[in-house]
Amino acid sequence: MDVDVVDPLALRVAARNERKSVSRLSHLVRASLGLVWASGRSLLIALVALQLVSAAALAGQVFAVQLVLDAILVSATSQAVGGVVGPVIALALLTAVSAITTSLSGQLQRLLGETVARTMWERVLAVATGVGLRHFESAEFYNRLNRVQTSALTRPYAVTQGLLALVGSLAASVGLAVALFSISPILLPLVLVGGIPVLLTSRRESRLEFDFTVRQTPAMRLRGYFIHLQTGRDEAKEVRAFGLSGWLHERFDAIYGTYLGDLRGHVRRRAALSLTGQLGSALVLGATLLVLVWLIAQGSLDIAGAGAAIVAVRMLAGQVQQVFGGVQAIFESGLFLDDLGEFLALGGAEREQDSGRDAPEGFDLLRVEGVGFRYPGSDVEALKGVDVELRSGEVVALVGENGSGKTTLAKLLAGLYTPDRGRILWDDADAAGFRPSSLRERITVVFQDFVRYALSGTENIGIGRVDEPVDAARVRAAARAAGAERALDALPDGFDTPLSRMFAGGRDLSGGQWQRVALARSFYRDAPMVILDEPSASLDPRAEHELFSTLRSALHGRTALFISHRFSTVRGADRIYVLHEGEVVEQGSHDELMARDGRYAELYRLQSAAYVSGEPGEAGGEGSAPS
Ligand SMILES: Nc1ncnc2c1ncn2[C@@H]1O[C@H](COP(=O)(O)OP(=O)(O)OP(=O)(O)O)[C@@H](O)[C@H]1O
Numbered sequence: 362m363d364v365d366v367v368d369p370l371a372l373r374v375a376a377r378n379e380r381k382s383v384s385r386l387s388h389l390v391r392a393s394l395g396l397v398w399a400s401g402r403s404l405l406i407a408l409v410a411l412q413l414v415s416a417a418a419l420a421g422q423v424f425a426v427q428l429v430l431d432a433i434l435v436s437a438t439s440q441a442v443g444g445v446v447g448p449v450i451a452l453a454l455l456t457a458v459s460a461i462t463t464s465l466s467g468q469l470q471r472l473l474g475e476t477v478a479r480t481m482w483e484r485v486l487a488v489a490t491g492v493g494l495r496h497f498e499s500a501e502f503y504n505r506l507n508r509v510q511t512s513a514l515t516r517p518y519a520v521t522q523g524l525l526a527l528v529g530s531l532a533a534s535v536g537l538a539v540a541l542f543s544i545s546p547i548l549l550p551l552v553l554v555g556g557i558p559v560l561l562t563s564r565r566e567s568r569l570e571f572d573f574t575v576r577q578t579p580a581m582r583l584r585g586y587f588i589h590l591q592t593g594r595d596e597a598k599e600v601r602a603f604g605l606s607g608w609l610h611e612r613f614d615a616i617y618g619t620y621l622g623d624l625r626g627h628v629r630r631r632a633a634l635s636l637t638g639q640l641g642s643a644l645v646l647g648a649t650l651l652v653l654v655w656l657i658a659q660g661s662l663d664i665a666g667a668g669a670a671i672v673a674v675r676m677l678a679g680q681v682q683q684v685f686g687g688v689q690a691i692f693e694s695g696l697f698l699d700d701l702g703e704f705l706a707l708g709g710a711e712r713e714q715d716s717g718r719d720a721p722e723g724f725d726l727l728r729v730e731g732v733g734f735r736y737p738g739s740d741v742e743a744l745k746g747v748d749v750e751l752r753s754g755e756v757v758a759l760v761g762e763n764g765s766g767k768t769t770l771a772k773l774l775a776g777l778y779t780p781d782r783g784r785i786l787w788d789d790a791d792a793a794g795f796r797p798s799s800l801r802e803r804i805t806v807v808f809q810d811f812v813r814y815a816l817s818g819t820e821n822i823g824i825g826r827v828d829e830p831v832d833a834a835r836v837r838a839a840a841r842a843a844g845a846e847r848a849l850d851a852l853p854d855g856f857d858t859p860l861s862r863m864f865a866g867g868r869d870l871s872g873g874q875w876q877r878v879a880l881a882r883s884f885y886r887d888a889p890m891v892i893l894d895e896p897s898a899s900l901d902p903r904a905e906h907e908l909f910s911t912l913r914s915a916l917h918g919r920t921a922l923f924i925s926h927r928f929s930t931v932r933g934a935d936r937i938y939v940l941h942e943g944e945v946v947e948q949g950s951h952d953e954l955m956a957r958d959g960r961y962a963e964l965y966r967l968q969s970a971a972y973v974s975g976e977p978g979e980a981g982g983e984g985s986a987p988s
Pocket residue numbers: 498736737739743761762763764765766767768769770809
């Protein structure tokens with residue numbers, strides 16, 4: 362096997378599956394059937410019934426053909442055609458029944474397919490939203506997530522479809538076998554042998570298919586990403602401003618070209634295999650028909666019997682192939698289902714981790730003690746033994762250059778990651794022992810890159826606490842505290858206007874207005890601890906001044922940690938921590954830090970000099986841009 366594959370885990374699964382076929386088949390069938398049964402049992406029952414009816418109609422057609430031929434032969438000698446009418450009508454009716462059941466089951470299968478897809482989506486999305494944030498740092502997780510979305514999701518249903526085909530063709534095969542056996546017993550085993558070559562090659566085909574998909578996943582994701590870049594709303598303006606479209610087309614084309622090349626090779630290999638199987642089966646079928654001719658020459662079959670036997674052999678060979686085709690479909694899905702199973706198991710394992718005792722309602726003193734943290738896959742520590750203290754009701758600021766670890770500390774405090782070393786103590790309780798979701802209950806964060814939900818203003822704020830029904834008065838109060846009320850009221854539908862042009866009646870907000878909405882969301886959450894990661898980055902100087910002069914009253918006694926590059930706002934904090942390359946290098950009030958004349962004082966003077974360039978004396982403050 363040509364293995365140049367990025368997903369060793371999935372391949373190990375593939376290798377394991379080459380063994381223990383029969384028990385595996387029954388396991389796959391049971392698991393998939395269970396799922397389909399749970400999603401839409403009445404549809405499944407109806408479909409099985411239709412398959413049985415269709416099988417009976419097929420076997421009936423063989424007998425009808427024999428009757429028709431008999432009647433024609435009789436009429437040829439007796440000149441009376443009346444006897445042909447009955448069998449012909451029967452044949453026509455049986456054919457009609459076959460056609461009707463086929464089209465009906467097509468529609469029902471469509472319904473059942475969607476029902477199953479819904480169940481699967483629910484499970485997959487539960488995992489995607491439930492696993493720890495660290496999974497989103499791993500390419501392997503995205504590969505699997507992508508594979509699950511593009512192929513594994515439809516597989517449980519594919520198994521069921523394979524199974525339905527199997528039931529139908531097995532029933533039809535039994536009926537046809539009985540019919541054929543009653544005409545000529547010798548022919549039956551020959552037809553059955555004809556299915557074996559296809560069975561042998563189809564197993565190998567399944568493995569080829571799975572390996573190909575695994576190998577192609579990274580390239581498919583890259584392709585998807587380039588599609589997103591060319592169709593995304595946020596990307597559209599930059600793609601145009603930088604004139605990226607030609608370059609994007611080229612990259613996309615190149616990725617697609619490579620994929621198509623690989624696909625051609627894959628299709629060639631699959632076609633060669635399938636051709637071998639089909640040829641083998643065709644040879645056996647040819648031999649069977651030769652035996653039939655020999656039987657006629659021998660005089661052991663009359664003309665009507667021979668005609669019916671030809672029909673039966675043709676039909677039965679087709680059905681036997683379908684039986685094996687169904688088996689193949691199930692096996693082929695099997696490898697994808699393992700993939701899916703492991704993805705879903707991730708959800709189970711992670712959910713169990715949501716254990717521990719509930720975080721307390723609040724704290725008198727929150728201490729970060731010697732906390733060190735390294736991002737998964739990174740070889741430098743983003744935090745190298747950080748000590749920070751927050752007393753209840755304090756407003757504490759965190760400053761530092763880009764990449765100094767401010768956002769990382771915010772994520773650790775919010776319980777999105779756990780420290781590699783050191784502790785975060787809520788009074789005397791280690792936050793590592795808290796149930797993660799209960800810790801997050803107590804904390805609200807506005808991230809630097811907060812999400813702009815394309816929902817109404819009310820929903821954007823109300824989802825700050827989704828477990829309770831939205832309280833319009835509180836939404837308004839939160840919006841007022843964050844300075845978003847006026848902007849939202851000015852929209853055509855006020856707070857109910859969708860905040861995106863993507864949807865009918867929607868309006869866009871400016872960057873600063875969005876920031877206030879995000880801020881309002883965090884106020885609405887009503888948690889004892891508020892973390893604001895650059896809450897004023899997009900605010901104009903007046904808005905920023907307003908925000909910070911009212912922050913304490915908006916906080917209602919809650920503790921706040923805010924991260925900012927604007928020293929004018931940092932000034933008012935009870936205490937300021939200066940982070941540098943993952944370490945706290947200075948701490949104290951603004952006046953203490955200025956008196957110390959260290960890094961903070963240097964950064965502060967740099968910034969105020971920019972504002973009051975050329976003007977000696979009073980530095981800093983909420984002035985506007987330099988003149
Ligand atoms: N998801 C991540 N995976 C790996 N490394 C990361 C990740 N996020 C941040 N880092 C690294 O961790 C370090 C600290 O990043 P962090 O985002 O905490 O900085 P910051 O102080 O918030 O910077 P800024 O002022 O630019 O927001 C940086 O070196 C950064 O490259």
